[in-house]
Amino acid sequence: MADNEGLTEAERAELEQLRAEKAAREAAKAQAAERAELEALRAEKADAAKATAAKQRAQAQAAQDAADLERARKLMEPDEDDLKMPVGQKVVILGVVVVAAVFLLLAIFR
Known part of the structure; x- marks a missing residue:
């Protein structure tokens, strides 16, 4: 550092004041950097939580x-005994028979 022997009292006071102002600016700058880092870490944590969710x-x-697919597969595939029809096929055939019966009854009673 510079030798303070050649400074007057007013110059020493001004130097100390300037040093104090510089230290305050540096402290404020450090605090701002810490706040920015904190916000960045919070944002990173929130992003990670969103990604996890x-x-x-x-x-x-x-x-x-997968459960829906398995249920649909069981509905449409035959049972263990190959002579039995799957439930879905029975429902479709029953629906076709009912529609045919309705058309037959309408044709007869017209």
Whole structure:
């Protein structure tokens, strides 16, 4: 550092004041940097939480889709005994028979 022997009292006081102002500016700058880092870390944490929640929702949706697919497969595939029809096929045939019966009755009673 510079030798303070050649400074007057007023110059020393001014130097100390300027040093104090510089220290205050540096402290404010450090605090602003810490605040910015804190906000960045909070945003990063929020993004990670959103990504985790989205991943969990996607996994839940995939599990639901798999369950729906399995239920539909069981409905349309034949049972263990090959002579039995699957329930879905029985429902379709019953619907066709009912519609045909309605048309037959309408044709007869007109």
